[in-house]
Amino acid sequence: MACLFLFEENSTMDHCFALRTLLFFGFILNTFSQVREFHYINMSKTWDEARQYCREKYTDLAKIESKEDISRLSAPFSYTWVWFGLRDDPQSWKDTMGSDANSWRWSTSGETGQTAYHTWSLGEPNYIDANETCVVMTGTGQWADRTCSLQRNFICFTITERNEKEYVHISAQETWSSALTYHTDLAMIENEAENAEARNANPATSEVWIGLYRVPWIWADESQTFFQPWHFSLNNNGGKQHCGTENNVHQWADEDCGARRPFICHRVLTKLTIVRIKSVTDIDWTDPAVNSQILQQLGALLTHRGWTDLKLRWKRLPSKNHKEKCAKSECKSQV
Template sequence: MDRCFTVMILLFFGFTLGSCSEEREFHYINILKTWNEARQYCQEKYTDLAKIESREDISRLSSPFSYSWVWIGLRDDPQSWKNTMGTDANSWRWSTTGETGKTDYHKWSPGEPNYGDAREMCVVMTSTGEWADRTCSLHRNFICFIITETNEKEFVYISVQETWSSGMTYCRTYYRDLAMIKNEAENTEAKRANPTTAEVWIGLYRVPWIWFDKSQTLFQPWLSHSFNNNGGKQHCGTENNLHQWADENCEYKKGFICHQVLKKTTAVKMTTVKIKSVTNIKWTDPAINSQILQQLGTLLTRQGWTDIKLRWKSLPSKNHKEECTKSHV
């Protein structure tokens, strides 16, 4: 039978979200509107309220402000964290998973959480077994948990005064993590583990402030004395002439900044695969091509590639190497 050694070329292209970049321009709008009204205006006329991620973005804000403070697209939406366990990027999450929306159970004290003074982002269990948000740098005793050999969750009280993050490190070193509480029965067990009437850290926390597209902000030029959640009602972001930020009541009317995406580009990663076949398979058969591309696509997706595009490349005959030899069976 004829046996052919065939060298084929397969190209595949992968795209990742992290490689996307946008070219944007900013527009100052000298009209007084609430945050929601401003966002609606920007969505109708441009792309959205301004998303400012760097000093480079600030350098594009050349227009002078007629007002001292204007809206930008930053918000700490209380509907996703106040008296609930939401799924937005600024919602509550357990330290064990680091992910929002993993459990709907909560046990907030009346009036909690309240993000007091724009500082309270970590959670304690009070003497009543209810929860409240507190400043993460406070020193408190804490409750860890472990999973026993019989797959039972066991809560352990630690009589050491630590900040929330230090308590988490201690629990991860000697147990599993700070207490993760998923239902009423577990909350009762965690409360029973505390022999005192003092409040103790548990593993609930959140990272406040997200952009309109649900992404978190790493660039944060907050003006310290104007960042305080005054009255518990300041959940929208503003910027001043010096490009400093402050929180403000979303219902106030202010000028605002829109941004418009002019061009979005995505870096492409291209990989060439050479396949040497020692078989009588006809590689140019469309059915064979389709099956191989499908299997490779599944494999690459499992390896973390996103938006994969696969195709065969037809080479000129001088580059297409095919050597046939005779063999006898």
């Protein structure tokens, strides 16, 4: 097997990875990885003002995605809570369908609807106690958000041969997630006629699950977050706490975005790592398909080892004959 020798300053990773694939001598691989550098700003601003400041002076409000990121938040601060880059923007989900990463989407596709149709009950959705991210149809045929762990009957649907939706009521009491395992999928409703058909499928007047849900909280760059060290106080108090704050022991909580607080910015630093590769094989590495496959394999391996935001590309080293010709003609070798 061949080894990849990764040369990077201050690297804490192994410098030799054994791969099953043997690589052709005469190539180098340039990798560009991004590391976030964090900065505490001792200025009181609203969340929007803090984001604007960070984007002007740095890269953005702080994006914190791992314990490793938290370990780089080494600068001490005495403030109880400070802003960082997490937000659950109500303009994306309150009384609308939206298209952002934390907007409502359908279970059958995991995507927002093809239409903007919705029929929310008055005052819904309201995300009570920061815990309502699944949707029911009420007895009147209107929609409301509910805690996903509640047990309800539900409406499923299938697509007929005429490419029409057919709705079926299931009388079992299930949580929203458990209801997904029945029939084909929870009801997807994209216009008034479909909503009426789904309502007619419900013989009772009680609430039933439909296939609408959302994943709350996204970063300022609109990417989703899976690392969430929430403090117990996450509660959307007063129905207006939609921005993320962090305390001095790196616990997170929600807060009114209009409150004025210090904040954390980050700056993205790009690092170039040159990987020199050699091996013994007769595979044709000039084949673009082979090159592409190896880059995918390397990207997956390095991501597994903790590298993030990688950009990989091949660069051909000049041959020995080319170097000799350049030496004679006093040309510059382009490496």
